[in-house]
Amino acid sequence: MKKIVILTGAGISAESGLGTFRDEGGLWSQHRIEDVATPEGFARDPALVQGFYNARRVQAAGARFNAAHAALARLQRDWSGDVVIVTQNVDGLHEAAGTRDVIHMHGELAGALCAACGHRWAAPAQMAPAEPCPACAVPAGRPDVVWFGEMPYHRDAILDHLSEADLFAAIGTSGNVYPAAGFVEEARRSGALTVELNLEPSAVVSSFEETRFGPASEVVPLWVAELLDRAS
Ligand code: BV8
Numbered sequence: 001m002k003k004i005v006i007l008t009g010a011g012i013s014a015e016s017g018l019g020t021f022r023d024e025g026g027l028w029s030q031h032r033i034e035d036v037a038t039p040e041g042f043a044r045d046p047a048l049v050q051g052f053y054n055a056r057r058v059q060a061a062g063a064r065f066n067a068a069h070a071a072l073a074r075l076q077r078d079w080s081g082d083v084v085i086v087t088q089n090v091d092g093l094h095e096a097a098g099t100r101d102v103i104h105m106h107g108e109l110a111g112a113l114c115a116a117c118g119h120r121w122a123a124p125a126q127m128a129p130a131e132p133c134p135a136c137a138v139p140a141g142r143p144d145v146v147w148f149g150e151m152p153y154h155r156d157a158i159l160d161h162l163s164e165a166d167l168f169a170a171i172g173t174s175g176n177v178y179p180a181a182g183f184v185e186e187a188r189r190s191g192a193l194t195v196e197l198n199l200e201p202s203a204v205v206s207s208f209e210e211t212r213f214g215p216a217s218e219v220v221p222l223w224v225a226e227l228l229d230r231a232s
Contacts, residue, residue, distance in 0.1 A: 002081035004227075005165040005192070006072060007183050009088045011172020011199055015217045016063040018056075018091055022174050027056075038148050046129040046142075053143040054126045057109040060091040061125070068171065068216035069097035071224040076100065078228055084161045086154075088173060088180050090145050103161075105152045105180065111144030120144055152179060165192040169223075172216050175202035184208060197223060 010020035019027045035041045036052040076083040076099055085094055086103045092110055094102045107113075112123035114133035121134055123143065131141030146152050162168065168187030175181040184194050184207040195210040196202060197219050205211060212219050 002166050003161075003164050004075070004079065004081065004083045004167045004169070005086065005161045005183075005187065006084070007086050007088070007168070007170045007173060007180060008072075008094070009171070009173025009180070011174075012068050012216045012220070013063070013066075013089055013091055013093050014172065014199075015066045015068070015215060016091075016093055018060060018063050018089075018093075020172075020174075022176065033148060037145075039150065042142060042147070050127045050129050050131070050143075053109060053145070056090075057123065057125060057143075060093075060109050063091065063093060065093040065097035066217045068220035069093050069099070071221040072171075073098035075224045075227065080231065081166075082164075086158055086161070086180075086183070088177065090143075103154050103158060105146070105154055105158060107143070107145035107153060109143065109145070112141050113144035114138065114140050115142050116140035155179070158183070159186065162186040162192075163190045165190060167195070168192045169195045169197060170202070170204075170208070171197045171220060173198070173202060175204035195223075 014020050021027050031052060036049050042049045072085060085099050086105055087094055088106050090107055090109045110123055112121050116138040117133060117136040119133055119135035127141055130139035132139050133141055162183055165187050168184060170184060181204050184204055187194055194208045196205055196208040197212045199215060212223060
């Protein structure tokens with residue numbers, strides 16, 4: 001098995017204390033998706049949306065990576081072939097654990113984007129409802145995250161990786177959001193083995209050949225150790 005492509009979701013950061021979206025008390029139970037994760041919601045109430053992301057940016061900055069993030073960094077370091085991590089998460093915990101070239105398909109809390117001129121810069125800890133752009137000065141700064149109805153980032157690169165995958169794993173994602181939830185089908189089309197590592201079955205569990213259930217901090221290190229032992 002040469003190339004491994006891994007998709008991660010909020011579940012891999014749950015044990016680092018970062019909220020998931022759809023679990024009990026999750027982020028979406030506190031806010032309506034339409035109000036905080038759509039361009040229309042931002043246009044309607046920028047203070048609410050900036051407040052939602054400011055709180056998550058502070059929380060993410062104070063979080064520590066967990067054993068699951070560390071295990072994926074170990075796999076990328078010790079595996080003989082390519083290991084590509086595509087994440088739906090906007091926290092920086094994969095990078096903090098040492099994983100390189102993480103593909104953030106839904107953007108990053110650490111990034112700011114100007115809705116007027118497209119300029120990107122490192123987001124301040126707290127963004128104002130009318131955040132001035134350092135390049136064009138228009139107060140149109142927003143979190144550099146992909147909202148519903150917006151095109152995810154790095155789509156072509158991700159599809160290329162999936163077409164070359166020998167093994168595809170989805171970790172800590174409920175399989176509710178597309179196009180990410182459809183990646184397993186892309187991987188199967190290119191003949192990859194597929195495995196789901198999650199606390200409970202996802203909405204697309206039937207697409208996976210193998211499933212391993214349990215907390216990521218337990219299941220992922222075991223899975224990585226087995227892969228590396230088998231290859232040694
Ligand atoms: C697009 C922003 C097209 C940043 C997010 C009808 C049918 C199908 C699709 C659609 C439809 N209507 C609209 C769509 C498209 C829409 C979509 O999929 N909607 C869904 C809700 C139906 N998708 C989009 O709009 C996407 N864009 O399609 O563009 C386009 C085409 C041309 C031109 C323009 C546009 C954009 C989607 C991106 C939205 N942004 N986030 C942020 O705020 O973070 S989505 C948000 O939810 C996250 O980014 C994440 O990606 C996503 C999914 O969440 P998960 O990561 O899966 O987390 P969740 O809480 O759901 O699940 C956690 C899992 O972990 C659970 O399974 C749980 O069991 C598990 N878990 C918990 N604890 C642990 C654990 N596992 C292991 N260990 C633990 N300890």
